[in-house]
Amino acid sequence: MAALTELLSRHLGDQPGAVALVARGEQVEAAAVGSADVEGTVPMARDSLFRIASLTKPITAAAVLLLVDDGELALDDPIARWLPELAAPVVVRTPDGPVDDVVPAVRPVTVADLLAFRCGYGLAADMTLPAVDLLLQVLGHPAASPRALSPDAWLAALAQVPMLHQPGEAWLFETGSDLQGVLIARASGRPLPDFLAERLFEPLGMADTGFTVPTAALGRFTSAYRRGEDGLRLIDSPEGRWSAPPPFPSGAGGLVSTADDLLAFARFLRDGGTAAGHRLLTPESVHRMTTDHLTPAQRAAARPFLRGQGWGYGGSVDVDPQEPWEVPGRYGWVGGAGTALHLVPSTGTVSVLLTQVELTSPEPTPLMKQVWTYAAS
Numbered sequence: 001m002a003a004l005t006e007l008l009s010r011h012l013g014d015q016p017g018a019v020a021l022v023a024r025g026e027q028v029e030a031a032a033v034g035s036a037d038v039e040g041t042v043p044m045a046r047d048s049l050f051r052i053a054s055l056t057k058p059i060t061a062a063a064v065l066l067l068v069d070d071g072e073l074a075l076d077d078p079i080a081r082w083l084p085e086l087a088a089p090v091v092v093r094t095p096d097g098p099v100d101d102v103v104p105a106v107r108p109v110t111v112a113d114l115l116a117f118r119c120g121y122g123l124a125a126d127m128t129l130p131a132v133d134l135l136l137q138v139l140g141h142p143a144a145s146p147r148a149l150s151p152d153a154w155l156a157a158l159a160q161v162p163m164l165h166q167p168g169e170a171w172l173f174e175t176g177s178d179l180q181g182v183l184i185a186r187a188s189g190r191p192l193p194d195f196l197a198e199r200l201f202e203p204l205g206m207a208d209t210g211f212t213v214p215t216a217a218l219g220r221f222t223s224a225y226r227r228g229e230d231g232l233r234l235i236d237s238p239e240g241r242w243s244a245p246p247p248f249p250s251g252a253g254g255l256v257s258t259a260d261d262l263l264a265f266a267r268f269l270r271d272g273g274t275a276a277g278h279r280l281l282t283p284e285s286v287h288r289m290t291t292d293h294l295t296p297a298q299r300a301a302a303r304p305f306l307r308g309q310g311w312g313y314g315g316s317v318d319v320d321p322q323e324p325w326e327v328p329g330r331y332g333w334v335g336g337a338g339t340a341l342h343l344v345p346s347t348g349t350v351s352v353l354l355t356q357v358e359l360t361s362p363e364p365t366p367l368m369k370q371v372w373t374y375a376a377s
Contacts, residue, residue: 005031007374011367015338015355016225016232017044018367021259022375023267023350030259036222036356038232046259049213049221050354051242053253053335057177058289059200059209059265060251061115061314063192064180065285066199068111072187075115075288078108082186083179085159091120092131092162099130102162109167114176114183115313116293120163121179122172125304131164135175150247151182151192171294171302171311174252181251192249204268204275206261211249213242213256221256222356224337232357253335259352266343266350269331289313290331290345304362325372334359340368342375351375 008018008031017034036042067073080087086109090102105120113119124132138157140148149157158179164172185192193211201209213221221238236242242256268274269290273281281289292310294302299310299319308326309316318330332342338355353371364372 004029004371004374005033007031007370008033008367015357015367016040017048017222017356019044019046019048019050019259019352019354020371021263021350021352022371023263023348025348028263036220038223038225038234042219042222044222045220047208047220048354049208049217049256049258050339050356051222051224051236051335051337052255052257052262052339052341052354053337054174054177054333055257055262055335055339055341056251056253056255057333058269058314058331058341059196059255060177060180060184061289061312062265062269062281063184063196063200064111064115065281065289065313067184067187069282069285073111073183075110075112077111079111079114079119079179079183080108082183083155085155089120089159090162091166092164095124095129095131095164096126097130099134099162105163106166107168111183112293113167114180117171117173117176117311118165118168118293118298119176119179120165120167120169120172121158121161122164122175124164124170124172125302129164131162135161135164139175148247151185151249154178154248155182171298171306173302173305177252177314178248178250181249184251192251193245200265200280201261203278203280204261204264206257206264209255209257209261211242211254211256212245213238215243218243224356224358226358227360235358253337259354262341262352262354263350266332266341266352270343270345270348270350290315290317290329290343292317292319323369323372325369325376327376334362334364334368338365340364340371342372349375 019032022029032044089105224236225232272283273286294310308320308322315333318326340353
């Protein structure tokens with residue numbers, strides 16, 4: 001544990017604080033350094049709460065697969081059965097073309113399209129494309145989560161935006177997970193926060209994970225920052241946007257969690273969908289979730305989001321290792337709030353890193369790379 005603590009401590013100053021876990025089998029190394037705020041008034045702790053941003057995505061994907069295993073959804077089901085607002089989508093004729101030059105979608109968008117991020121909606125590497133620009137104008141930037149629209153209003157707004165690609169044609173980031181969240185709520189008949197709490201968080205013992213931080217836990221909630229010319233700028237305090245239920249519980253990036261809760265989720269996948277001797281997901285669903293679903297051309301077009309990775313359901317999968325920490329089949333993702341969660345199914349190794357400074361690009365931070373290298377050693 002001293003080595004992991006020393007590794008994190010070298011980055012204090014660049015980060016107010018950090019929490020990391022590295023689990024090899026049942027052996028867990030944990031470290032917490034620095035403070036939960038730049039003022040240094042609250043020491044960072046193993047149970048500190050973080051906005052996990054895109055680490056929400058694998059959790060949402062697992063929830064969709066719960067409904068698949070229940071028989072409530074099928075992977076080849078058209079999503080229009082539950083999301084009729086998207087029953088007749090149109091697609092821009094060319095990705096760089098105007099948003100009023102559109103053609104009909106050649107086939108329905110399916111549940112599998114949402115999970116594999118090939119639903120036609122989402123963020124591309126080129127954010128200036130007219131259809132992507134309109135998507136951000138209409139729905140707001142993902143960094144604005146919790147979103148101000150209700151799920152129904154959000155979906156109605158999305159229905160006014162043309163798709164960037166035909167269903168199944170290309171990998172696009174972000175929007176597929178928010179659509180999954182709305183799909184879960186409508187297919188289950190329960191609000192997304194309630195479904196996740198009942199079907200995942202309670203069985204996995206993830207008591208600190210949710211879309212809202214209870215008043216009693218605000219003392220453990222870290223402040224969030226963005227880098228500026230004059231240093232770190234506060235963008236959300238513990239008493240800020242996560243202190244009340246959001247109008248739109250974002251399946252793409254709305255959750256708050258702790259390192260140990262994320263470790264519990266990763267171990268659930270490592271153990272083939274079981275927790276405490278109880279099966280929640282079938283091994284087949286876990287395999288689908290942690291297996292690449294993209295073609296080589298789709299992976300290449302997904303740069304810089306994916307570099308040597310494909311995409312499973314809710315997270316990337318290493319397919320062409322280019323760094324010392326990369327292993328074929330390694331599954332996980334990075335959150336824009338400065339968070340990372342990865343599982344190597346072949347060894348059972350799990351790494352969790354939680355920081356509170358927004359990333360400025362898809363490129364992992366030096367701290368992330370060092371934690372991954374440490375976990376792989």
